[in-house]
Amino acid sequence: MVESFNLLMMGFATALTPMNLLWALAGVTVGTAIGVLPGLGPGLTIALLLPITYKVDPTSAFILFAGIYYGAMYGGSTTSILINTPGESATIVTAMEGHKMAKKGRAGAALATAAVGSFVAGTIGTLGITFLAKPVVDLALKFGPAEYFSLMILCFVTVSAVLGSSALRGLTALALGLFFGLIGVDLQSGQARFTFGVLELLDGINVLIVAVGLFAVGETLHLAAQKKHKEEVLEVKGGVGMTRDDWKRSWKPWLRGTAFGFPIGAMPAGGAEIPTFLSYYTEKKLAKNPEEFGHGAIEGVAGPEAANNASAAGVLVPMLTLGLPTSATAAIMLSAFQSYGINPGPQLLTTQGQLVWTLIASLFIGNVMLLVLNLPLVGLWVKILKIPQPLLYGGILVFATIGTYGISRSVVDLVLLYVVGGLGFLMRRFDFPTSPVIIGMILGPMAEQEFRRAMTISDGSLLIFIQKPLSLALLLIAATAVLGPHIWRLVQRKRMIRTN
Amino acid sequence: MTTRRDLLKIGTVGAAAIGLGLPALTSAQAQAITSLDVFVPAAPGGGWDGTARAIEAAMRADGILSEFKFEHVGGAGGMVGLPRFINGKKGQANAIMIGGMVMVGAGIANKSPVTIADVTPIARLTGEALVIVVPAASPYKTIGDLTNALKANPKAVSWAGGSAGGSDHILVGMVAKSLGLDPRSMAYVAFAGGGPAQAALLGNQVGAGVSGYGEFEEQIKAGKLRALAMSSEGTQNGVKSLKEQGVNVVLYNWRGVFAAPGITTAQRDALVALIEKMVNGPAWKKTLETRNWDGIFLAGDKFGEFLKKDIGETAAILKDLGLAS
Numbered sequence: 118m119v120e121s122f123n124l125l126m127m128g129f130a131t132a133l134t135p136m137n138l139l140w141a142l143a144g145v146t147v148g149t150a151i152g153v154l155p156g157l158g159p160g161l162t163i164a165l166l167l168p169i170t171y172k173v174d175p176t177s178a179f180i181l182f183a184g185i186y187y188g189a190m191y192g193g194s195t196t197s198i199l200i201n202t203p204g205e206s207a208t209i210v211t212a213m214e215g216h217k218m219a220k221k222g223r224a225g226a227a228l229a230t231a232a233v234g235s236f237v238a239g240t241i242g243t244l245g246i247t248f249l250a251k252p253v254v255d256l257a258l259k260f261g262p263a264e265y266f267s268l269m270i271l272c273f274v275t276v277s278a279v280l281g282s283s284a285l286r287g288l289t290a291l292a293l294g295l296f297f298g299l300i301g302v303d304l305q306s307g308q309a310r311f312t313f314g315v316l317e318l319l320d321g322i323n324v325l326i327v328a329v330g331l332f333a334v335g336e337t338l339h340l341a342a343q344k345k346h347k348e349e350v351l352e353v354k355g356g357v358g359m360t361r362d363d364w365k366r367s368w369k370p371w372l373r374g375t376a377f378g379f380p381i382g383a384m385p386a387g388g389a390e391i392p393t394f395l396s397y398y399t400e401k402k403l404a405k406n407p408e409e410f411g412h413g414a415i416e417g418v419a420g421p422e423a424a425n426n427a428s429a430a431g432v433l434v435p436m437l438t439l440g441l442p443t444s445a446t447a448a449i450m451l452s453a454f455q456s457y458g459i460n461p462g463p464q465l466l467t468t469q470g471q472l473v474w475t476l477i478a479s480l481f482i483g484n485v486m487l488l489v490l491n492l493p494l495v496g497l498w499v500k501i502l503k504i505p506q507p508l509l510y511g512g513i514l515v516f517a518t519i520g521t522y523g524i525s526r527s528v529v530d531l532v533l534l535y536v537v538g539g540l541g542f543l544m545r546r547f548d549f550p551t552s553p554v555i556i557g558m559i560l561g562p563m564a565e566q567e568f569r570r571a572m573t574i575s576d577g578s579l580l581i582f583i584q585k586p587l588s589l590a591l592l593l594i595a596a597t598a599v600l601g602p603h604i605w606r607l608v609q610r611k612r613m614i615r616t617n
Numbered sequence: 618m619t620t621r622r623d624l625l626k627i628g629t630v631g632a633a634a635i636g637l638g639l640p641a642l643t644s645a646q647a648q649a650i651t652s653l654d655v656f657v658p659a660a661p662g663g664g665w666d667g668t669a670r671a672i673e674a675a676m677r678a679d680g681i682l683s684e685f686k687f688e689h690v691g692g693a694g695g696m697v698g699l700p701r702f703i704n705g706k707k708g709q710a711n712a713i714m715i716g717g718m719v720m721v722g723a724g725i726a727n728k729s730p731v732t733i734a735d736v737t738p739i740a741r742l743t744g745e746a747l748v749i750v751v752p753a754a755s756p757y758k759t760i761g762d763l764t765n766a767l768k769a770n771p772k773a774v775s776w777a778g779g780s781a782g783g784s785d786h787i788l789v790g791m792v793a794k795s796l797g798l799d800p801r802s803m804a805y806v807a808f809a810g811g812g813p814a815q816a817a818l819l820g821n822q823v824g825a826g827v828s829g830y831g832e833f834e835e836q837i838k839a840g841k842l843r844a845l846a847m848s849s850e851g852t853q854n855g856v857k858s859l860k861e862q863g864v865n866v867v868l869y870n871w872r873g874v875f876a877a878p879g880i881t882t883a884q885r886d887a888l889v890a891l892i893e894k895m896v897n898g899p900a901w902k903k904t905l906e907t908r909n910w911d912g913i914f915l916a917g918d919k920f921g922e923f924l925k926k927d928i929g930e931t932a933a934i935l936k937d938l939g940l941a942s
Binding site for chain 1: 660661666667670673729772780781786809810817822823834835841907908
């Protein structure tokens with residue numbers, strides 16, 4: 118611990134040189150910008166910047182890359198909240214409550230709780246990298262296919278938080294998401310499913326396209342279909358900051374979100390989306406007024422945003438301690454290590470200690486920079502909402518189209534965006550919730566793959582899920598979450614009858 | 618994908634074309650190549666992109682060429698990019714595409730109407746032998762222990778590797794076949810990339826793993842994984858090959874350069890000469906060293922023959938694995 122602290126201070130000494138500070142600033146600025154744009158993610162941006170590894174020294178390059186990575190996590194929430202267009206798949210959940218808040222004139226508070234929550238989670242997460250890397254990575258490696266599958270089962274419980282008023286409609290939407298998730302080449306058998314001979318579909322449909330289609334395009338079409346065009350602008354109430362009440366309602370979700378995000382981010386197949394689902398579900402369950410969820414509850418922004426940023430820090434744990442890339446962005450950062458002839462692996466901390474500690478120090482610095490950069494921007498961002506609605510939504514359509522084209526520059530993706538957009542319009546029209554589609558699309562394929570991996574390993578025995586203690590524990594938690602409230606109600610009723 | 622720097626370059630080339638008059642430029646290109654259009658049928662950041670960038674860096678360093686334009690079209694093991702390269706660059710003498718073994722398998726498994734046989738082979742540049750590893754705590758100390766266990770019960774060992782039908786899976790199938798086992802009986806667990814597969818091995822979730830040596834190198838050095846055999850001809854990185862240990866299987870995950878269809882023999886020879894010049898230069902030799910790539914260079918017709926043989930063998934093994942008909 119003391120040793121880690123001393124090494125970290127050494128890292129700060131290198132990271133705080135003017136040149137490296139400038140790299141960090143460039144990184145977080147670029148990161149915020151690309152996070153705002155749907156389609157252009159941190160992975161692709163870093164990949165495009167890889168050639169600088171031929172010119173720039175490794176420390177500076179990694180400070181830049183880490184800044185982009187953290188920055189994108191901040192920027193992704195902005196468009197989710199303001200225009201219902203998630204910039205990253207990890208901020209899809211943020212759009213659910215965040216955009217509702219914006220519509221109620223509380224965009225400033227939503228953006229602020231996202232920014233401060235990101236800062237809190239990013240800082241705690243980076244502290245986690247510094248002091249908890251070893252135990253977290255040991256726990257993460259205990260997760261095999263059986264444990265992941267049980268975790269997915271637990272995640273499916275979270276769907277109940279977004280089902281809406283009709284379970285049938287909600288489950289239909291979920292099934293639609295599961296179907297979207299199936300499209301493409303199956304990893305375990307190498308066979309194409311539901312691709313209808315379209316080569317572009319072989320790699321599956323990007324979840325971001327479906328999210329942007331359902332949320333942004335669907336909403337725009339819905340608005341355009343209304344007979345009376347409202348020329349008015351969305352009002353912005355209560356300034357740009359957070360009120361005392363907002364702070365009071367946000368700090369616990371920030372911490373809980375971080376507690377979900379950091380360890381799950383560190384898991385090799387964890388990712389950033391799952392902790393945001395779990396955080397959203399938890400906040401809804403713990404909220405004093407759960408009926409506010411779905412209509413712009415600040416807890417539903419604060420928790421998932423923190424979870425998202427903490428998971429970004431978590432991803433760096435296996436990367437720096439074991440050389441394991443567990444996300445696309447981490448894989449590209451590792452290939453940058455390789456072009457310097459540095460082989461990231463279990464010995465990275467000993468052989469490249471200076472580089473790693475400088476990188477970690479620059480993450481702390483980058484986080485402060487991002488907060489300073491983003492809080493004043495809140496005031497600027499909310500001005501977007503002052504644009505009259507028809508113009509604003511026209512702009513959103515252009516923005517969504519360009520962003521989608523940017524993902525892979527494929528016309529097929531554009532066609533998909535508008536087909537899904539039309540579907541989103543119909544779903545709104547007939548009162549189907551759209552969020553379960555996204556959850557199904559993310560969880561479905563993961564659950565399927567992990568289930569089949571576990572089945573291959575156990576040679577077809579289902580017992581594997583209850584023989585492994587971690588897997589059993591997760592299944593029990595899931596069962597409690599589903600059955601608990603019902604049993605509790607039964608017990609209460611019996612007690613009431615007895616007292617009567 | 619073009620970066621801004623590349624756009625600037627296109628600008629310069631364009632300006633030059635106007636200055637010289639277009640016919641002058643085309644006739645000049647037939648004799649000497651002054652710029653390269655590099656097509657990468659994968660997203661930036663992967664193995665093929667790495668090869669493309671390394672070619673650019675080596676040619677620049679040795680002063681062979683300095684005008685490069687990159688385009689990335691990723692997806693389905695190169696099968697999304699390939700038709701675009703064929704249609705978009707037909708007859709263009711200075712267009713090259715990076716490709717490799719993965720593309721051979723992807724074309725067969727996906728029953729793609731166009732395959733790697735439809736482009737002009739220029740040269741095989743690098744190869745990476747695969748390694749078979751087990752977790753440090755595994756009871757299998759040698760490849761013999763592992764093959765004996767498989768012979769006793771093919772399901773006894775679960776294998777972690779890349780996607781079904783990829784080079785890792787193909788190696789497992791080849792090993793099974795050489796042991797007289799049905800390749801389909803192997804308990805092969807496909808992971809999305811080397812990271813998750815390594816994690817499954819480090820966490821003792823699976824019995825054995827297959828990947829390019831570079832991917833597992835650091836874990837092997839740190840003693841967390843035990844290397845049992847390489848898929849190379851002879852000993853590599855201090856690890857004996859399968860062949861040397863009585864399992865008659867050799868497999869390289871090779872990467873190479875292809876040209877557009879419909880170019881003349883003279884144009885093809887010019888590209889072969891250009892790549893040959895790069896391979897013999899000091900910069901490329903250094904790249905092979907730092908990246909730990911095997912320089913299994915093979916050019917022109919010889920590469921074409923190798924490719925034909927490779928396609929046939931891959932089709933056979935994919936059939937044995939039940940992935941192609």
